[in-house]
Amino acid sequence: MKTLLPAVLALGLAVAPAAADTLTVITAGDQNMVDYVNEYLGPLFEKDNPGHKVRVVGTGPGDSGSQKISERFEAQAKASTANWDVDVAVVHEKFAGPMVKAGYLDAYRNKIDSGKLVTRDNAKMALGANVDGYVMPMFNSQTALAYNPALLKDPPKTYQDLAAWVKAHPKQFGYNGIKGGASGVSFVMGWIYAFGDGDAKKLMNGPFDEAETKKWDKAFASLKEFTQNATLTPGNAGTLDMLARGEIAIGPVWVDMFYSWQADGRLPPTLKLVLPAPGMPGQPMHYVIPAKSPNRDLAAKFVALATSPKVQAEGIVKRFNWYPGIDAEHVKAQLDSATWEKLFTEIKPSDLANYGKPFPIAPYNNAILEAYERQAAK
Amino acid sequence: MPTRFLALALVVPALAVIVLLFIVPLAASVVGAFEVGGGYGLGNFTKTFEFYAPDIAFTVLIVALSTGLIGIFAVAIGGYLTLGENPRTVAALRWLYRWPLFIPFIVVGQIFRTFIAKNGPVNNLLVNAGLIAPFDAVSLLDWRGIVLAFVWKQTPFVALLLAGAMASIDRGTIEAARNLGASRLRILMEIVVPQVATTLLVGLILSFVTMMSVLSVPLMINAQSPTMLTVDIAFRINAYGDYGVANALGLVSLLITASVAVIYLRVSMRERT
Numbered sequence: 001m002k003t004l005l006p007a008v009l010a011l012g013l014a015v016a017p018a019a020a021d022t023l024t025v026i027t028a029g030d031q032n033m034v035d036y037v038n039e040y041l042g043p044l045f046e047k048d049n050p051g052h053k054v055r056v057v058g059t060g061p062g063d064s065g066s067q068k069i070s071e072r073f074e075a076q077a078k079a080s081t082a083n084w085d086v087d088v089a090v091v092h093e094k095f096a097g098p099m100v101k102a103g104y105l106d107a108y109r110n111k112i113d114s115g116k117l118v119t120r121d122n123a124k125m126a127l128g129a130n131v132d133g134y135v136m137p138m139f140n141s142q143t144a145l146a147y148n149p150a151l152l153k154d155p156p157k158t159y160q161d162l163a164a165w166v167k168a169h170p171k172q173f174g175y176n177g178i179k180g181g182a183s184g185v186s187f188v189m190g191w192i193y194a195f196g197d198g199d200a201k202k203l204m205n206g207p208f209d210e211a212e213t214k215k216w217d218k219a220f221a222s223l224k225e226f227t228q229n230a231t232l233t234p235g236n237a238g239t240l241d242m243l244a245r246g247e248i249a250i251g252p253v254w255v256d257m258f259y260s261w262q263a264d265g266r267l268p269p270t271l272k273l274v275l276p277a278p279g280m281p282g283q284p285m286h287y288v289i290p291a292k293s294p295n296r297d298l299a300a301k302f303v304a305l306a307t308s309p310k311v312q313a314e315g316i317v318k319r320f321n322w323y324p325g326i327d328a329e330h331v332k333a334q335l336d337s338a339t340w341e342k343l344f345t346e347i348k349p350s351d352l353a354n355y356g357k358p359f360p361i362a363p364y365n366n367a368i369l370e371a372y373e374r375q376a377a378k
Numbered sequence: 379m380p381t382r383f384l385a386l387a388l389v390v391p392a393l394a395v396i397v398l399l400f401i402v403p404l405a406a407s408v409v410g411a412f413e414v415g416g417g418y419g420l421g422n423f424t425k426t427f428e429f430y431a432p433d434i435a436f437t438v439l440i441v442a443l444s445t446g447l448i449g450i451f452a453v454a455i456g457g458y459l460t461l462g463e464n465p466r467t468v469a470a471l472r473w474l475y476r477w478p479l480f481i482p483f484i485v486v487g488q489i490f491r492t493f494i495a496k497n498g499p500v501n502n503l504l505v506n507a508g509l510i511a512p513f514d515a516v517s518l519l520d521w522r523g524i525v526l527a528f529v530w531k532q533t534p535f536v537a538l539l540l541a542g543a544m545a546s547i548d549r550g551t552i553e554a555a556r557n558l559g560a561s562r563l564r565i566l567m568e569i570v571v572p573q574v575a576t577t578l579l580v581g582l583i584l585s586f587v588t589m590m591s592v593l594s595v596p597l598m599i600n601a602q603s604p605t606m607l608t609v610d611i612a613f614r615i616n617a618y619g620d621y622g623v624a625n626a627l628g629l630v631s632l633l634i635t636a637s638v639a640v641i642y643l644r645v646s647m648r649e650r651t
Binding site for chain 2: 245
């Protein structure tokens with residue numbers, strides 16, 4: 001797969017060189033990202049801009065998908081290609097900073113209308129790198145604690161409360177550690193934000209300082225004790241499964257997965273969400289436009305459409321249960337109240353603003369994972 | 379001389395495939411295990427043992443226990459197929475026991491993940507049958523789940539080999555024992571199993587090596603701590619992009635399987651001499 005994908009990608013881009021009226025969108029992420037452009041965004045754009053076509057290429061899920069896009073840019077930059085073969089790219093947060101730094105990207109956000117509708121800080125800083133003006137968030141995903149009100153009426157509102165509750169109710173909290181998916185990783189990052197002796201802001205914004213990594217011993221000692229009273233679940237989906245079967249009362253989940261499962265009937269409709277203080281991480285995916293795109297204006301138009309309140313409401317919130325990339329208040333007007341309430345009744349926009357945190361910057365991220373393996377998992 | 383050359387020419391393509399697709403990647407992985415920063419050293423191994431010593435022990439114990447159970451069940455199944463007296467139950471067993479052979483490991487993991495969960499079908503059945511109280515139900519999604527999945531999946535493989543070997547032994551030895559009044563269990567343990575011991579050993583060693591390399595089952599059932607080496611290898615690469623420690627872990631599991639292979643070689647050499 002790993003070697004096949006770039007080959008297919010290269011072939012696909014080689015046999016169909018970007019004509020003036022073909023917009024090439026390249027996206028990291030699961031197949032649903034490709035489908036989203038193919039089935040929804042592309043036709044919408046083609047309708048608004050007759051004569052132009054949208055072509056989408058997927059590079060695969062996870063960081064490796066974004067890594068491939070990054071390598072593609074790097075190769076074309078090194079070859080001093082005048083016109084790159086990508087007009088719009090969708091990349092993970094972690095890759096936006098390095099791309100801006102390398103000078104691959106166009107600063108287009110202030111040129112489009114929806115640029116003014118972005119309010120979250122993660123459109124300015126991406127894991128410690130200044131990306132202001134270069135990126136438009138496609139959506140924000142967020143982790144939170146899902147709980148079963150039948151087993152737990154009054155959910156803990158903070159990590160401190162949660163720790164106390166778990167002590168009193170052993171095995172009722174479930175999470176997937178750090179080897180079974182990012183909801184568990186996110187929970188651990190939140191734990192360090194809450195109980196680490198260092199400055200959580202520094203972890204999120206950098207710069208990296210080795211001394212900072214020595215300030216987590218107490219937090220990991222308490223996490224180890226906490227984990228002994230927790231149930232370990234097999235993966236992101238495993239936590240949701242156990243919640244659905246009533247085996248655990250509460251556990252960290254991805255909010256969009258939670259809502260999608262509930263919509264499919266795989267989770268009881270009674271389950272609820274809470275975002276505990278001081279916060280849990282989430283991450284956006286960003287639309288970026290290469291500086292050497294042959295269709296920069298058209299590309300900006302495409303992103304403007306994709307981040308317009310109407311598309312954010314229809315496509316991002318309603319289809320995927322993701323949080324919008326632009327300020328939620330602007331999206332609210334475009335949505336029926338049922339959809340809006342579903343997304344925001346349990347976690348209010350203000351909670352999201354206060355407790356929706358970014359992941360730590362990469363070196364801290366790795367250091368926390370290793371420290372977890374060394375100190376909390378044994 | 380020309381025939382010799384011809385023979386060599388015939389062997390070259392196969393040899394090239396083995397060298398290119400097996401030896402070279404293996405060598406790269408072994409060399410990679412010793413690469414630290416720009417040079418060579420044992421850094422990856424220090425880290426491997428510092429972080430994953432419990433997982434190494436866990437892996438060996440899980441796979442050894444599974445292999446033992448597989449041996450017992452395979453002998454039981456093969457024995458019944460050979461010595462069973464009721465043709466109908468023998469036919470039914472012959473038809474049934476092979477099914478797990480055709481189910482991929484990932485599907486086995488998926489089945490067991492819900493099947494043996496705390497509120498899964500197995501416990502529900504036990505609770506409904508009044509055998510256990512609801513609050514006594516426990517999740518088997520830990521080391522027990524992995525062992526269950528491995529044994530369920532690999533027993534038919536060994537049983538298949540064993541039943542074939544048992545069918546081809548001289549029936550006269552069995553009949554003789556029977557005439558002298560030996561019980562079926564005694565015939566199985568003292569007459570049949572010793573005659574098929576090599577086949578049993580080969581089947582168990584192949585199962586051992588297969589189980590060492592399975593990622594999907596521990597990932598689906600218990601990717602926690604301690605977990606199996608395959609999960610750690612995947613995690614080192616996916617979370618840290620750290621191929622060094624992943625290679626070192628790979629080498630450790632290679633040494634574990636190699637030690638089993640050595641036992642096998644010794645036994646087969648002794649038989650030949």
